[in-house]
Amino acid sequence: MSLPVPGPASHHAPADTSALATLPRRERVEQAFADIPLTPNERRAIQALLDAPDSTAPELGAACGWQNAAWRTQMILLCQRRRRYFWPNGMGADITNGAILAALTEYDSATLRFSPQPDILHILYEAVDAS
Numbered sequence: 186m187s188l189p190v191p192g193p194a195s196h197h198a199p200a201d202t203s204a205l206a207t208l209p210r211r212e213r214v215e216q217a218f219a220d221i222p223l224t225p226n227e228r229r230a231i232q233a234l235l236d237a238p239d240s241t242a243p244e245l246g247a248a249c250g251w252q253n254a255a256w257r258t259q260m261i262l263l264c265q266r267r268r269r270y271f272w273p274n275g276m277g278a279d280i281t282n283g284a285i286l287a288a289l290t291e292y293d294s295a296t297l298r299f300s301p302q303p304d305i306l307h308i309l310y311e312a313v314d315a316s
Contacts (some may be wrong), residue, residue: 205273214289214305217270218312223263228316230259231309234290238300245299257286264288 205213223231228248233240233248233256240248246256264285268276271288286292289309291298301309 202269202273205270208273211305211308213270213273215308215311216314217267220270221267223287223312223316225316226259227263228313230256230263231289231313234260234299234301235306235309235313239293239296241297242299249288255286257282259284 205216208216219273230245237245237248242254242257246252246254247312249256249259251259261282264271266301267288276285283292286299289302289305291302292299
């Protein structure tokens with residue numbers, strides 16, 4: 186199922202970080218992917234998460250053809266590249282990798298499994314389709 190991708194005219198780049206801070210989270214996430222399209226590796230990482238929600242990081246990495254912590258690393262880099270949108274008030278110097286991943290995923294510490302956050306699921310599909 187493919188959702189329609191809004192054209193560039195529907196996205197207005199906020200003038201500054203304070204303008205981003207006034208937007209609801211979902212709009213900031215949507216703007217992040219509109220302004221910074223996915224790289225091929227980011228696309229693979231998001232696609233794996235969409236194709237196999239409730240999977241462990243090693244399972245998601247294997248789905249991408251990667252080893253060890255590569256999926257988790259790719260997702261952290263993806264979020265850090267868009268940190269201005271995900272954390273418009275600034276990313277704390279002591280932010281953990283888990284908190285970074287929480288920008289887009291839900292993590293079950295009992296089962297070690299990741300799933301996309303439900304409220305931004307359609308945005309992730311649009312970002313993958315646009316890349």
